[in-house]
Amino acid sequence: MFNKLKWIDKNRVFIVFTLILIVQLYAVYYLVKNIYYKNKNVKGLVVMNTISKEDITYKPLKNLLYYYELNSNIEEVISPWAKYKAKYTINSDTLNERYEYKENKDNKVYRIITLGDSYTFGLYVNTENNWTEILEDMLNNSIVEKNICEKYNKVEIINLGVYGYDIQYSVERFNQRGKKYNPDLIIWLLKHDDTRQIADLINKAVVDKSDYYQELIKNKYETNLTDVQKGALIWDIAHEEIQNTLGVQKIFTIQNEILKNFNKTYKGKIVVVTFPNTPNEDKNFLKEYVKNRPNSNYFETIDIFSDKKLYFLNDYHPTKEGHEAIADDIYSYIISNNIISCN
Template identity: 30%
Template sequence: MSRISKYKLKKLIKNISLLVVVVIIFLSLGELIARFANVEKSEYDVFFMEGNSNLSNQLIPNAEGYFKDHYTKINKDGFRDNKDYSVKKPRDVLRIISLGASFTFGEGVDLEDTYSKQLEVSLNNYCEDKIEVLNMGVSGYNMVYELETLKEKGLKYGPDLIMVNLFSRPNVQYRYFPLKDSLKRHSYLFAYLRKKYQIVNLKYLTAKSEQVEGGEIFVNTIGREQNEKTLQEFIDIGKGKDVSILFLYFPILEDEEDFVDPDVEFYKNMLEYLESVNEDNLDLTDAFVGKNFEDLWVSKNNHHPNRKGHEIAAEELHNHIVKKIEC
């Protein structure tokens, strides 16, 4: 290599190194400014992290703060609760695992107002403090993810009963990417720029997937065959572990007159299938017929059930479960 070529190479390396240093300084200053300006990070970034090969997203262990305007705490094992539980179940305790999506998680309500915790209180009053209900619901989950949560997290707690909330729109999932997720949770600058980008993207660009706060939402191709396979695996686990499986359907509170769920036909087929293969199923639809749904919403902009909506579900569950348990 000639002297001129070596000189040019050294100069190029020097310029690239200088550029890298300038970019790092610029980004560091931007991060400091964003932090001093107290740029608010998305609440999804605070509570959700990327999943593993089997789960799209997971709750961050020990995360706490305000989610949908309500104080929310995630325990050390990564599910919503203000306390941790011993993996080994006490002898005199009947333990229930509650699986589901955002209705189960309790978007827009306090932990004690979720149907899982209201059920825990009512059953303890009935059974004199011998019941634990572990709320393992995660917003955005479908039945496949609920099944993986049960296998990876729920079964080790030795449940006596597993409640699976079929809920609605099980084919909607959040897609998270490790690097992006890490930046969202740790960088105020990235969170700020990403939020601005999404605003522009929604206004001026044609997005391939619907943009939502916290991630890209997409419609999965999980169909009836896959759902039936998943339901059957729940049932097989219950039989293998000698644990009761209760499938419940908590309908979307949208249409007051006709009670039309966008996926009602899908769920009708699924419930019919369950009737043929599982003994313990609970459809909550009738409990909500005739109710003014607006009175059961968190708000006009958030149609998740409020405390009263959860209370109706908890009462139905209580009446169903007390017929099957021994206190």
């Protein structure tokens, strides 16, 4: 009898986390709400194959029940709306990176860590075409090869971005994967929705109210939606409900406490980056955080959404050209503001 109950309990855990995994895979799509709510018609919506669920591992924590990471040492090929197949190379530390990085760095190495969600991870583009990798090459070319900065002979950028991550997930990612690299600088890209997203609450709502959301979609939208389209809608509806229930200011208070704890872990230099289309209320939240934290900078990067070549029209993620534009803009900011001190 005991063994039977134990088997049932394990099965229940497996089912729950499989459902959560599906939702997280869908999370990257939730920006498509503009298409759904504007047209109420999804026949023309094109969707892509996202990262395989076999390449993701859930690692539930006491404070983050739905925490997950990509598996290490894998290559993932997806077929997005682009004309080519995007290829991610995940290194031994679960990072979307071209290289392996040793924990202990030489004094002549300037090390940067990047935090963020799918826009930092580099969704839909090859690993080497991500803005973090391009920026790494640009900094090495100018600071190192052109001997602009004699203090350093190498710049490393270690990308901790993961699609679907919110602020708290990114902090946990840094604690688990980033802190050991002892960075000299953190660049944290937070776009317009990141400051209002609390992933664990959204995931819990999706799991607890799955039947309700399925029925809501069945009655309100076309019946021929794909699983991906349903997942996008469910994530978006849950996200909106959480925001309406808590209110923006309450969410900002929660985020502020998370960032205060992050400040205790990392006291070094940080650049918070956002896009010009981020709502002023959210920009002010980020500016206030930077204002109250030593060694911090706020920067609005290029508006990639003003040029259709720079983002995928289907869900607004940067194209290869968009990543190049972001890298170039952040590079100019770093150099012109002497973020990497050579003194």
